[in-house]
Amino acid sequence: MCLAVPGKLVRREDGSDPLMGTVNFGGILKNVCLDWIPDVRVGEYVIVHVGFAISKVNESEALQTLQLFKDMQSGSHVSGKSEAVQRKTT
Amino acid sequence: MKHVDVYRSEAPAWTLLREIKSLTTRPWTIMEICGGQTHAIVKSGLEDLLPKSISLVHGPGCPVCVTPVETLDKAMAIAALPGIIFTSFGDMLRVPGSSLDLLTVKSRGADVRFVYSPLDAVHVAQANPDREVVFFGVGFETTAPANAMAVVEARRLNLHNFSMLSSHVLVLPAIEAILGSPDNRVQGFLAAGHVCTIMGYEAYEPLAHKYRVPMIVTGFEPVDILQGIMMAVRQLETGRSDVENQYARAVRREGNRRAQKVMNDVFEVCDKAWRGLGMIPKSGLRLRHEVRSFDAEYRFGVERTEVRESPLCFAGDVLRGMKKPTECPSFGGECIPEHPLGAPMVSSEGSCAAYFRYRRIVPRGAA
Numbered sequence: 001m002c003l004a005v006p007g008k009l010v011r012r013e014d015g016s017d018p019l020m021g022t023v024n025f026g027g028i029l030k031n032v033c034l035d036w037i038p039d040v041r042v043g044e045y046v047i048v049h050v051g052f053a054i055s056k057v058n059e060s061e062a063l064q065t066l067q068l069f070k071d072m073q074s075g076s077h078v079s080g081k082s083e084a085v086q087r088k089t090t
Numbered sequence: 091m092k093h094v095d096v097y098r099s100e101a102p103a104w105t106l107l108r109e110i111k112s113l114t115t116r117p118w119t120i121m122e123i124c125g126g127q128t129h130a131i132v133k134s135g136l137e138d139l140l141p142k143s144i145s146l147v148h149g150p151g152c153p154v155c156v157t158p159v160e161t162l163d164k165a166m167a168i169a170a171l172p173g174i175i176f177t178s179f180g181d182m183l184r185v186p187g188s189s190l191d192l193l194t195v196k197s198r199g200a201d202v203r204f205v206y207s208p209l210d211a212v213h214v215a216q217a218n219p220d221r222e223v224v225f226f227g228v229g230f231e232t233t234a235p236a237n238a239m240a241v242v243e244a245r246r247l248n249l250h251n252f253s254m255l256s257s258h259v260l261v262l263p264a265i266e267a268i269l270g271s272p273d274n275r276v277q278g279f280l281a282a283g284h285v286c287t288i289m290g291y292e293a294y295e296p297l298a299h300k301y302r303v304p305m306i307v308t309g310f311e312p313v314d315i316l317q318g319i320m321m322a323v324r325q326l327e328t329g330r331s332d333v334e335n336q337y338a339r340a341v342r343r344e345g346n347r348r349a350q351k352v353m354n355d356v357f358e359v360c361d362k363a364w365r366g367l368g369m370i371p372k373s374g375l376r377l378r379h380e381v382r383s384f385d386a387e388y389r390f391g392v393e394r395t396e397v398r399e400s401p402l403c404f405a406g407d408v409l410r411g412m413k414k415p416t417e418c419p420s421f422g423g424e425c426i427p428e429h430p431l432g433a434p435m436v437s438s439e440g441s442c443a444a445y446f447r448y449r450r451i452v453p454r455g456a457a
């Protein structure tokens with residue numbers, strides 16, 4: 001029910017009310033409401049739930065997590081002291 | 091996009107599992123609140139891969155499972171009225187009410203339609219000006235703003251034939267009810283990533299400190315969940331109870347303010363009964379007085395009927411994490427997805443259905 005899936009924005013219908021666009025989910029195109037992330041650009045990834053884009057995928061955050069996994073794998077990561085994750089601590 | 095695929099891949103999962111093993115020195119009980127995460131955990135068999143000392147408890151985070159029988163009975167009564175087109179997310183169609191489900195009502199001649207988005211329901215109303223179109227508005231904070239947009243749109247289009255049967259539930263009061271209960275055994279929480287995408291996670295901070303429970307905003311892929319567990323264990327082992335954001339690629343601390351505004355313009359907080367859990371104060375949303383003309387309960391004064399729940403169903407215990415679905419005597423016998431006794435066996439995010447689909451444990455009493 002709360003399923004939300006990432007897809008790539010391929011078209012914005014500027015001027016539409018509410019703001020709509022087309023999102024590509026691995027080849028399947030869907031019409032999606034963009035009203036809550038109006039500054040999204042074509043080519044960016046968005047997370048879509050019941051026809052609404054609820055968030056942009058933040059690529060630098062995603063890449064940082066990838067780096068963390070790499071560090072853990074190569075052993076340069078020390079248990080409990082990972083910087084990338086500590087940084088997100090509130 | 092490489093960073094989407096990586097959360098589904100195996101290598102980081104094994105790395106995280108090793109990390110969790112090396113961190114864990116004591117038994118810990120962690121609850122994932124969201125049914126989407128329960129589904130991912132059971133499907134990928136994470137419980138069997140984690141160290142034995144980590145117990146995962148599945149929470150009540152499936153809006154389909156907690157919609158009260160009374161509301162389902164109302165939905166069916168409205169759907170059966172002449173001239174109605176009743177629209178709903180597909181997950182709701184097979185949830186048993188007191189005696190029927192929406193699909194049965196449809197097979198008896200009611201016009202029940204499945205929609206993908208709440209805006210689709212508005213378009214049905216636009217296309218059928220001589221019919222009354224009712225949308226079954228269920229969901230957590232993830233879905234509530236989208237449902238609210240349907241009301242905003244209907245008002246903008248000046249549609250007088252659209253209304254909503256609202257049964258929205260809020261996650262945070264449910265978490266507090268679980269943590270505050272005297273038999274609580276949950277020591278760490280995975281907060282539902284998509285609810286937080288909308289709501290942010292500021293509101294979790296006082297709860298984490300009050301109950302001394304780490305809360306990790308967590309995504310939905312197996313790797314996300316493992317990383318969430320790892321972060322929770324690391325806090326537990328070092329005596330911390332903070333809010334951390336594992337799902338930072340989607341969730342910002344303040345959430346999505348525009349979606350929150352739409353939700354607050356249309357809905358207000360109310361006390362709410364959860365199926366299987368009972369009344370939780372201030373845990374639901376209802377349509378505001380200003381948009382009362384879009385409230386299906388107000389428009390179609392349906393009578394309260396006597397509510398019946400299957401006496402064989404353990405859903406309350408399952409939803410509170412007190413029992414595993416497999417401990418229910420009806421699991422896999424009287425209760426299977428084709429004829430469910432309770433809602434958790436219907437929705438793919440209900441724990442009972444997840445266990446039935448992915449954990450082929452021979453049910454009790456089966457030959």
Ligand code: SF4
Pocket residue numbers: 402403404405408415418419420421422425426430431432433434435442
């Ligand atoms: S297995 Fe069926 S009867 Fe048992 S708790 Fe789950 S839904 Fe209810």
